[in-house]
Amino acid sequence: MNVATPFTTMTTSQTVDAPSTERILENLSHPVLALNAEGNIVYANSAAEASFGGWVIGLNIRDLFPGFAPASANVAEASSLVLVTKKDVAYDATLTPLGSAQFVLDLRLSTGPQQLTIVPDLDDLTGLAKRNMFMSHLTGAINRDDSASVAVHCLDLDRFKMVNDTLGHGIGDLLLKKVAERLTGACRKGDIVARLGGDEFVVLQHEVREPADAEKLAARIVDLVGRTYVLNGHTINIGVSVGVAMQGDFTQARDILRNGDLALYEAKRAGRGRYRVFEAGMDDLLHKRREMEIDLRRALALKQFELHYQPILDLSNDTVIGFEALLRWKHPVRGNVPPLDFIALAEENGLIVKIGEWVLRTACLEAASWSDGMIVAVNVSPLQFKADTLLETVASALEKSSLSAERLEIEITEGALLDDTDNVLQTLKALRELGVKISMDDFGTGYSSLSYLQKFPFSKIKIDRTFVASANADSEAILRAVAGLGTSLGMAITAEGVETAEQLARIRGERCTHVQGYLTGRPMAPEMISSFLARPKPHQ
Structure with missing residues (x-):
């Protein structure tokens, strides 16, 4: 199959947001990886997992290809790269951009030629992952055979709309970028921060061995995001409400995210600028x-x-x-x-x-x-x-x-x-x-x-x-x-x-x-x- 065929006419947003995109990617016979700006893998289809011998989401592209050296420090802007060896397999590759949305690696292995499609999955404003790739990462994380659990933190900015409408969308965009930076800084390496749209963010926290681990991160997020911002001469004070849901007995990504949303609703109902952890009784409150x-x-x-x-x-x-x-x-x-x-x-x-x-x-x-x-x-x-x-x-x-x-x-x-x-x-x-x-x-x-x-x-x-x-x-x-x-x-x-x-x-x-x-x-x-x-x- 010509790797360029499914993507040539797609824009970046179509590649990520169309309802059938994930199914299309899963049905492709060649590997597809989605990377964020730092080169971290936020999505891999089945063919990619098979090619690289297992779960690769969360790794950096350099973990797979130690010699990965894009011409630009930002993967999304790369135009060329050099690959060296991994294990006993020799890789030689040419990077071919497909517009500004994807890149194709023509790999020449000792076992024969192979093609790998790299699709940067970035929110254009903040550089964070988007919903589909976040859900793929969450699904993979809860399916791992690991003693540690995961937690999902659903975030909604308090008073953002007032700032956006009174000071203008330009200031609003700057504020979202700063929030994204603070969220990333609050998390550990390997945690995933995504922007779901507007002023809604979500964090996937790994290695949660007890509820206190998730609560500490939630409290840190409330504190950091709630600190004063100075943007273009404007002093801005907002807050953030956080709903936390832990893996527990739930095995479906959508259930964990739903529980996080329920907890977020309770945090906002309690007065905003705080976090709430999902409890079974919240279902009753929703009812x-x-x-x-x-x-x-x-x-x-x-x-x-x-x-x-x-x-x-x-x-x-x-x-x-x-x-x-x-x-x-x-x-x-x-x-x-x-x-x-x-x-x-x-x-x-x-x-x-x-x-x-x-x-x-x-x-x-x-x-x-x-x-x-x-x-x-x-x-x-x-x-x-x-x-x-x-x-x-x-x-x-x-x-x-x-x-x-x-x-x-x-x-x-x-x-x-x-x-x-x-x-x-x-x-x-x-x-x-x-x-x-x-x-x-x-x-x-x-x-x-x-x-x-x-x-x-x-x-x-x-x-x-x-x-x-x-x-x-x-x-x-x-x-x-x-x-x-x-x-x-x-x-x-x-x-x-x-x-x-x-x-x-x-x-x-x-x-x-x-x-x-x-x-x-x-x-x-x-x-x-x-x-x-x-x-x-x-x-x-």
Whole structure:
């Protein structure tokens, strides 16, 4: 068979990523090796294993051919090489490039001519192995007759998307390269680091003789990847969540990788910037998550959602000027399901768009019965902007409820502005033209909040509760700066999460205009609003 035939018309990505590629390689009668940039073998087909007398993945090409001397230090850029002897077999070879994707070695052995195809399997950006070759290596590792086990570490970068979208893809690419370098540096020689796509990485750890070996590496990865990066003058802080799965009783590569993904999900659910080791109970958690997703899909149709309202207090006269609508799920079996348990899931599966539409319509209808001038604030998900129906939904909700637009306040987070910023800003401007107020929620927690204040004139900015809860000098400086900024721009400033008299006094001192929190009023059912407004407030 002419070795060039199967590859001549393939690009590098086709060679690696096409679903049938591995089957094609396995069916070839001549040896095929895939190498990374350093010449380490990350894949070998059956013919290659037979030719070289056994498992060769993990070896360097120089282990097979001690005289391997490419013209370039990078195998992927090599154009010529010289081979010397291995054992008693004399090798002489000519390296023939096939485009930029593969190389063919025409070997002349004492037993006759042979051809070997070398396919560099590199992620173009980081130089790491890609998924198919990683899975081949994992399969081979768990099939070895060895007393040591292996561990798989599934990684997902925390806050990478925000960095990529706010600072640009160029900085994002540089960051991925640096992450790849740190991951490689954290591992031992022989371990395999691969990039599965985007900001997803995976590490195959060899010689894991006890669980502590895997946990040590996971902790080292969390520490190294989480350290500060300085790229093109930008100081960047991200983190990494890691899910660890060990070989144990599992003999299939896909099962180990799946368990690593389950552990990764638990690490992210626990707060990110940490690792979790797979446990049998995680299967149950995944099952419960699927059950909750089914229940969540039913909740709208069965009218299980309701809104509670938290007062917004104007500090200039200690008067309640309106309420923020907060979503509640009253499940017939689970009882009251906390928003933290289902909002993220609704975001993941897209249900938040329908739920958000219901929230807007219901909040407008219920607010229409309040005293004249009382505002209602409604949080809007970034996905509602992507659905391109938000403007229509708001206009319809105002019309059907007869609520004046000036009494509706839309709250958005910086996340709404990260994707397709121009389109989002156009929608926000159209909402302002209707008369709707626009507020930026969780101000101070993102990367580029200040730049957004330049692009769009918000009616209000809300200081995140973390700055209110902390009484240290840094938090006070941020409160003072944000309040001063809002005043100079003619914006109202709301401090969230006020729970103590001391916090309220501090907020007053920093010139914030409004507050929300348990001290001034807990979330309440709509029927309780009238009695709440009628009674004296303990903070007055």
